[in-house]
Amino acid sequence: MTDLLARRDTWSTANCSIAAALDVVGNRTTLLLLREASLGTRRFDDFAHRAGVSEPVAATRLKQLVADGLLERRPYRQPGQRTRDEYLLTPKGRDLLPVLAALRQWGDTYAVDEPSIRVAHRDCGAPVQVRLRCDAGHDVPADEVAVLPGPGLLPTTPPATPDLPAQPCHTHPCHTRSET
Amino acid sequence: MTDLLARRDTWSTANCSIAAALDVVGNRTTLLLLREASLGTRRFDDFAHRAGVSEPVAATRLKQLVADGLLERRPYRQPGQRTRDEYLLTPKGRDLLPVLAALRQWGDTYAVDEPSIRVAHRDCGAPVQVRLRCDAGHDVPADEVAVLPGPGLLPTTPPATPDLPAQPCHTHPCHTRSET
C-alpha cells in the first residue's frame, strides 16, 4: 500500500499541489515580483523597475497577486505627499519564501558565479539554508524521502502502458553513479 | 553596511541567483517534468502523459533539461525489447527537489483541498517539511532572516527614485496585523 511509486500509473497528478501552486506562481514575472516584495519593495514603480518588467506587466501581475491573496494593497501616506497605495506580502505570500529561498540556493550553486546577496540568521549571523526535515527532527536527505498516498489521491481511469520496474528517485542510478 | 534593504536602490538584482534559476526552471512545464522525474518517471511517453503536456513540448523541454544538465539520457534495455533511452535526474537536477518540496508544501496549504500525496521520512515515517535553518542549527522563521551583501553584488548605475523608509519583509505591517 505504501509503494506508490511502484504503481505510478494507478494514480494521477490531476489534483497535484505542485501543479496547483504553479497555477498561481508558475511564471517568472510573478516570482520576481515576490522576490522584490520579500526584499522590501512596496511601490508600483519600484516593483516594475527592480523586477525588470514593463509597467503594463507589473500592473497585471500585481493585480493578480492581490486577487490571489499573496499581496495586500493598502493606502499609505508620506509627509507632504498624497495618499498612495502600497503592496505588502500577506501571510499567504510570505509562506512562499521557502520557494524563493530554494531557488536562490540552487541558483547560488549552479547558475551564478558568485551570489549577489547572502541570507543569514539575524540572531546569530549564520548562513541560512533550505532543508528538508521530518517532524521527528531528522534531517532528511533526498534519498530518504518516501512518497505516500494522501487523502486527495485520485486513481487513473485508463490503465496506461505497463510501467518499467518503478523505483523511487533515490534508488536510481543517478544517485549512486560517480559524478561528472 | 549590513542594512542592505534600507538602501535597496543602491544595488541591482541583475545577477540575482533567483532570476538565474528561473532562466532554467522558470516555466511550468519544466517543473512538472522534474516532478515526474522525482517520482520515478523515466520514459518519454510517460513524461508527456503524466505531466499533461503534448509530445512536441515534452521533447523540447526534455532536450533542454538534458542540455542544462538536470537530466541525463542513457540507454537501457528491457528483456525482449530493443534498446531505448531513459531520462534520469542528475545530482544537479536532484538539488532542485527542495524547490518542488516547497511548492508542494505551499500548494498543500493554500491551493488544494486535500493533498494527493504525502512525503515522509523513510526511516521514521514522520512527515517531511521544508524549513529554513541556519548553520548554527537554529530554525529560522521568515521574520528572522537578514539579507547581507554577497561577493557578486552589483551597484546600480542610476540612483533611482528616493525610496520609502525601507524595511525588511519581517518588519512589515503584514507580519503583525491580524490575519483575515
Next chain:
DNA sequence: GAGCTGACTTAGGAAAACCAAAGCCAGCTA
C-alpha cells in the same frame, strides 16, 4: 489653477509556449 509626479491603462505588435494531428524511423516479433 497650471504643472508635476506616481500610478497606472490603452493600443498595437512581436515572441514564446502550447496544442492536435500526422508522419517517420529503428529494431523487435511473428
Next chain:
DNA sequence: TAGCTGGCTTTGGTTTTCCTAAGTCAGCTC
C-alpha cells in the same frame, strides 16, 4: 520481411506573455 511500438519530429495554428509608446487621472506644489 511485414507489422508493431516507442520515441520522437513536422506542420499549422492558437494562446499567453511580454514589449514600447503614449495617454489618463488624482492630488500636491508653486
